[in-house]
Amino acid sequence: MDAKIKDIIVCAAFFLLLFGGLLLCILKPKPAYLDTERRSLLGFPELSADSVLNGRFSAGFESYAADNFPYRDAFRSVKALTAAKAFRQMDNNGIYASDGYLAAMEYPLNESSLDHAADRFRFVYETYLTADNHVYLSVIPDKNCFLAQKSGRLTMDYADFEKQMAQKADFAAYIPISDLLTLDDYYKTDTHWRQENIEDVAKRLLQAMGAGAQKEYERRTLTRDFYGVYYGQAALPVRPDKLSYLTGEDIEGAMAYDWQNGRRIFVYDLDRAAGKDPYEMFLSGPLSLITVHNPDAPKEMRLVMFRDSFGSSIAPLFIGSYSEITLVDIRYIHPNLLEKWIDFKGCDVLFLYSTLVLNHSETLK
Amino acid sequence: MLFSSITFLYYFLPVMAALYWIFPKRMKNAALLLGSLFFYAWGEPKYTLIMIFSIVQGFLFGLLEERYRQTKSGRIFCFLSVCISLFFLIYFKYADFFIQNVNRATGLSIPFLRISLPVGISFYTFQMISYSVDVYRGHKAQKNIVDLAVYITMFPQLVAGPIVRYGDLSAQLAKRTHSAALACDGIRRFVIGLAKKVLLANQFGELCDICLSSKEKSVLLSWLYAVGFTLQIYYDFSGYSDMAIGLGKLFGFRIPENFRYPYCAVSITEFWRRWHISLGSWFRDYVYIPLGGNRAGKKRQLFNITVVWSLTGLWHGASWNFVCWGLFFAALLIAEKMWLLRLLEKSRAIAHLYVLFSVVIGFVLFRAADLKEAARHIGGLFGAGGIPLALPEAVYYLKSYAAVFLLGALGAGPAVSKLLKVSLQKKACRMIIYALEPAVLVALVLIITGYLVDGSFQPFLYFRF
Numbered sequence: 150m151d152a153k154i155k156d157i158i159v160c161a162a163f164f165l166l167l168f169g170g171l172l173l174c175i176l177k178p179k180p181a182y183l184d185t186e187r188r189s190l191l192g193f194p195e196l197s198a199d200s201v202l203n204g205r206f207s208a209g210f211e212s213y214a215a216d217n218f219p220y221r222d223a224f225r226s227v228k229a230l231t232a233a234k235a236f237r238q239m240d241n242n243g244i245y246a247s248d249g250y251l252a253a254m255e256y257p258l259n260e261s262s263l264d265h266a267a268d269r270f271r272f273v274y275e276t277y278l279t280a281d282n283h284v285y286l287s288v289i290p291d292k293n294c295f296l297a298q299k300s301g302r303l304t305m306d307y308a309d310f311e312k313q314m315a316q317k318a319d320f321a322a323y324i325p326i327s328d329l330l331t332l333d334d335y336y337k338t339d340t341h342w343r344q345e346n347i348e349d350v351a352k353r354l355l356q357a358m359g360a361g362a363q364k365e366y367e368r369r370t371l372t373r374d375f376y377g378v379y380y381g382q383a384a385l386p387v388r389p390d391k392l393s394y395l396t397g398e399d400i401e402g403a404m405a406y407d408w409q410n411g412r413r414i415f416v417y418d419l420d421r422a423a424g425k426d427p428y429e430m431f432l433s434g435p436l437s438l439i440t441v442h443n444p445d446a447p448k449e450m451r452l453v454m455f456r457d458s459f460g461s462s463i464a465p466l467f468i469g470s471y472s473e474i475t476l477v478d479i480r481y482i483h484p485n486l487l488e489k490w491i492d493f494k495g496c497d498v499l500f501l502y503s504t505l506v507l508n509h510s511e512t513l514k
Numbered sequence: 515m516l517f518s519s520i521t522f523l524y525y526f527l528p529v530m531a532a533l534y535w536i537f538p539k540r541m542k543n544a545a546l547l548l549g550s551l552f553f554y555a556w557g558e559p560k561y562t563l564i565m566i567f568s569i570v571q572g573f574l575f576g577l578l579e580e581r582y583r584q585t586k587s588g589r590i591f592c593f594l595s596v597c598i599s600l601f602f603l604i605y606f607k608y609a610d611f612f613i614q615n616v617n618r619a620t621g622l623s624i625p626f627l628r629i630s631l632p633v634g635i636s637f638y639t640f641q642m643i644s645y646s647v648d649v650y651r652g653h654k655a656q657k658n659i660v661d662l663a664v665y666i667t668m669f670p671q672l673v674a675g676p677i678v679r680y681g682d683l684s685a686q687l688a689k690r691t692h693s694a695a696l697a698c699d700g701i702r703r704f705v706i707g708l709a710k711k712v713l714l715a716n717q718f719g720e721l722c723d724i725c726l727s728s729k730e731k732s733v734l735l736s737w738l739y740a741v742g743f744t745l746q747i748y749y750d751f752s753g754y755s756d757m758a759i760g761l762g763k764l765f766g767f768r769i770p771e772n773f774r775y776p777y778c779a780v781s782i783t784e785f786w787r788r789w790h791i792s793l794g795s796w797f798r799d800y801v802y803i804p805l806g807g808n809r810a811g812k813k814r815q816l817f818n819i820t821v822v823w824s825l826t827g828l829w830h831g832a833s834w835n836f837v838c839w840g841l842f843f844a845a846l847l848i849a850e851k852m853w854l855l856r857l858l859e860k861s862r863a864i865a866h867l868y869v870l871f872s873v874v875i876g877f878v879l880f881r882a883a884d885l886k887e888a889a890r891h892i893g894g895l896f897g898a899g900g901i902p903l904a905l906p907e908a909v910y911y912l913k914s915y916a917a918v919f920l921l922g923a924l925g926a927g928p929a930v931s932k933l934l935k936v937s938l939q940k941k942a943c944r945m946i947i948y949a950l951e952p953a954v955l956v957a958l959v960l961i962i963t964g965y966l967v968d969g970s971f972q973p974f975l976y977f978r979f
Contacts, residue, residue: 155948156698162952163701164531166959170524207515207556214520218967227964236717236921239914242968256907257729303910384968 173219183221185381187425191216225384233385239302244383247300250337251379251387252292256303258310259508266510267317270500273455273484274320277493285358286321288314289459289503291340295332310504321500324357326350336390339377340505341428344462345393351466358497360450364469366395375427392427394462399443399469408438408490409481416441416465431461437481438490446472451496455479457506471497480506483514515556517757518711520966523959526553530669534765543664543687546765553669554634561632564602569666571598572642573659579646580655592650596643603639606631611832634673636829638666640796645680647800653681661687670761674754676772676792683767690766700763705955705962707756710749712962714925716969717918718746722881724911731901735908736894738915744877745922748777751790777926780865781858782846782872793829797822819851820844830880835888839879846872 182189194200194209201207218224232238239245243254270286278284288311297304307327315323334346342350345368355361374389400416407414414433422430432439435458451473454460457480464476475491506512515522530549537545555562575595582588610626617624645665649655656662665683666672725739755772762769776788786794798807805818820841827840850858858865875892882888894901924930937943 150945150948152948153694155951156694158952159698159701159955160694162956163705163959164528166956167524167528167531170963171528174520174524202559204557204559207559211515211519211521214525215967215969218520218524218963221967224960224964224967227961228968231713231961231964235917236713237914237917238717239910301910301913303906 170219174214174217177219179217182425183381184425185222185376185384187378187381222381222384226386229384230386241383241385244379245300245302246383246385246387247296247302248332249387250292250296250332250335251377251383251385252296253340253379253382254297254303255291255293255505255508256297256305258305258313260313262508262510263310263313263317266502266507266513267314269479269484269510269513270318270455271320273479273487273498276484277487277491278498279493281495282493282498283358284321284498284500285324285354286315286318286500287324287326287354288507289342289501290327290330291504292332292335294327294504295330295335305504305508307504310507314507318500321498322357324354326353329353336375336377336392338380338387338390339375339428340379340503341377341459341462343393344395344431344465347463348395348466351463354463354499354501355467355470358452358499360452360467360470360497361447364397364399366397366400366466368393368395371422371427373423373427377428378426392422392430394430395466397469399445400465402445403441403443403465403468405432405439405441407433407436408440409436414439416468428458428462432464432476434458434461435478435481436476437478439476441468441474441476443468443472443474446470448472449495451475453477453491453493453496453498455498455500455502457502459503460501463501479514480512481514515553517754517761518708518716518962518966520963521556523708523963523966526556531764542765543658543660546669547660547664547667550664550667550669550672554667554672557673558633561635564632564635565638565667566663568599568602568638568642569659569663571595572645572666573656573662575646576649576655576662577657579649583650583652588650592646595646599639599642599646603635605629606635608828608832637675637677638672640677640793641666641680643800644677644796648680653684656680656684656687668762668765668767670758670765670767671769674751674758675790676755676758676769677796678769678792679796682770686767692766696763696766700760702760702951702955703763704757704760705958707753707758707760708962709958710753710756710925712965712969714918714922715746715749715753716965717915718742718749718922721911721915721918722746728907730905730907731894731899732903732905732908733894733897733901734904734912736891736901738908738911739891740874740878740895741919742915743881744874745919745926747877747880748773748926749922775926775928777870777873778866778928779869780862781850781855782843782869783850783855785869785873786843786847793826797826801825815851816848819847823847833884835879835882835885838885838888839876842876842879 179190191209191213193213194206196206199205200209229241232241233246240254245252245254274284290307290310293302293304294307296302311323311325311327329349330342330347334342336343348366370391370393373392375392376389380387380389394417396417403416405414405416406412416432418430418433421427421433426434429435432441441464446469450471452467452471453475454464454467455477456464457478460476464474467474473496477487477491515526517523526549530553533549534542534545551562551566554565572595575591578591579588579595582591606629609629613624613626616622645656645662656665664687665678665680671678721742722739725735725742728735752773759769759771770792772790772792774788774791776785779785779788802818802822805821806814807818808815810818823840823844824837825840826843827836827838830836830839846854858868875895878891878895879888882891890898893899897903934947937947
């Protein structure tokens with residue numbers, strides 16, 4: 150090839166790329182919502198004399214242009230693959246892939262966060278609970294517990310994590326469950342555990358709480374592929390999950406009430422299963438206060454469960470043993486307000502949280 | 515507006531290039547001026563007026579200097595123009611530094627002005643001063659204010675250099691050629707610079723942020739930070755210079771080189787002839803030589819070096835750690851002039867290690883928020899405070915960034931460039947390179963776009979100057 154021809158080809162290719170990009174940026178319709186990242190895209194910034202003169206418009210446009218660039222997902226994948234394969238970087242924005250699983254590194258162990266969490270639990274204990282209550286604590290290890298160290302990533306000492314949490318919340322009887330869990334019990338592309346794999350966890354918790362035998366369940370699987378929260382964040386080509394749920398007479402006969410929005414809800418919300426985050430099908434996602442009634446369970450068996458999103462999928466497996474389960478998420482409701490809705494008299498109280506929330510407990514009110 | 519942004523790459527550059535090529539020859543400078551003013555106003559709408567005022571005063575005083583050259587009036591006009599240029603720089607950049615030190619020395623509580631620094635003011639002020647002084651020294655004054663404005667505002671080098679002398683550009687403002695070869699050269703240079711910034715400098719920047727926020731202090735982490743920053747600042751700044759030179763070529767300008775593999779130097783003297791060449795030569799020609807240079811005796815020369823390097827440090831930032839950084843290099847330069855250079859000539863390997871070590875220490879000092887922090891970071895390199903040799907986090911990030919460090923080390927030397935030069939001399943290799951070049955450049959732009967779409971805001975380090 151002649152140097153002159155090469156020069157012309159380089160110039161043509163470069164400017165075709167830039168002009169093509171410009172045209173796509175202007176003409177290609179922009180989606181309002183990004184399913185992979187589970188958020189709305191930034192809107193066009195306010196254009197006014199004031200916003201131009203004080204630099205708000207230009208700063209806003211820069212963010213808008215990057216956020217709304219055409220084929221965003223494809224370009225993010227290019228970046229993720231370049232970082233992983235060309236630069237051999239072990240994580241991309243803290244997210245890594247190993248053995249077909251995606252996870253976000255959780256490191257280091259934040260002792261002051263554990264202190265804060267224990268402090269908030271102790272507040273609940275000292276404010277509302279008496280000797281009539283049986284109080285329990287259990288910590289759900291996140292996926293990194295089974296994936297990080299073997300793949301050479303940074304990992305916390307999970308045994309020490311549980312030990313510290315048990316010590317800091319010593320008013321509660323600690324129920325260990327991490328020995329029942331393996332990597333297979335978690336979704337490949339999401340933070341959460343698989344409900345169909347945690348019957349043994351539910352059984353141990355129920356037995357420890359003296360709550361009677363577990364029921365038999367039927368497993369159902371959604372046909373739609375489940376792209377978990379890490380899928381969009383990682384932007385790596387990974388096979389999606391399938392989301393399954395366990396159901397039975399007790400679960401189907403249970404009635405749930407969402408106090409936050411003042412409405413009846415289903416234990417399994419199949420509309421949400423077809424929505425942006427299918428995991429929200431378990432008790433309709435992030436809600437501050439829910440009560441689930443099972444008229445067929447012993448009336449004296451009542452449970453108040455302080456929980457995060459992991460609790461949404463294990464709570465249905467308790468329905469058979471409790472006539473009333475109240476699920477409280479103190480990330481969304483201040484513990485000061487609980488006496489308006491909850492009668493704690495004589496009930497079991499379970500604090501069930503994942504290491505992810507406990508290690509970042511600033512969200513707990 | 516940053517070069518490493520979607521806005522610049524896919525909005526501004528194609529439109530600017532199209533307008534430039536559409537405008538007739540006699541109006542190309544006007545097109546460039548309008549585009550450059552828009553470029554500057556995009557990030558600094560209010561401060562554009564200050565830059566315009568600076569250009570107008572420089573233009574008017576330039577004409578007066580030429581008319582009254584070789585007279586006292588000519589000298590006064592030059593002095594006034596330089597003072598006006600310096601006034602803006604000192605006011606915006608050093609006012610609060612001055613107030614802070616007066617408060618410390620006197621116990622007063624004079625309130626800070628809290629003025630934001632206009633982007634690029636250090637660069638275009640020095641260019642304006644260079645024009646004023648060069649006209650006084652005999653260059654022809656620019657009669658066309660548009661051409662002078664293009665020289666000052668030209669967007670490729672406006673916000674982070676190189677500091678281009680008026681003499682280097684004056685002929686090109688009046689007449690310059692455009693060709694596919696020059697444009698291709700420019701595109702190649704621009705894309706390589708963009709890759710240096712986005713694919714390397716930004717990664718090192720992320721690593722440095724991780725090291726700073728880590729609670730697991732260790733000697734290894736300190737070295738990861740120090741070497742990481744040394745590579746970040748090189749790829750950030752040389753990448754920007756590459757982009758400026760590349761963009762200049764797209765519009766027909768040949769801008770002088772600003773970096774020549776500085777990490778290959780075997781003395782600090784040589785290092786500063788390879789690093790930010792335009793700044794070093796500016797201080798040499800407009801401060802060091804007018805002070806007497808090395809022609810007024812040894813003592814005076816050492817004084818001149820100390821003054822120049824104090825000012826060089828201060829130019830980089832309004833803080834004592836920058837002054838100390840400048841003085842650190844002044845001390846090394848003086849030592850080399852007096853005896854160290856003769857010693858370094860005995861072993862090239864040791865000399866190279868000495869340069870790299872000094873530069874790493876210097877950049878740790880440069881990056882710190884203050885002298886206390888600098889002392890802490892430098893101490894960490896040697897285990898001060900009893901910190902351990904290595905902890906899990908440092909080992910993890912060493913593994914994670916190993917390839918980036920290797921690429922960074924390789925790219926900081928001339929090996930790749932030499933290999934390409936040798937290959938181009940062989941017909942078969944040349945054909946392959948010609949065939950691959952368009953694809954490689956397009957692929958690089960696409961990968962860089964991926965990083966820009968995914969990444970968060972990462973300004974050029976030299977933007978704060």
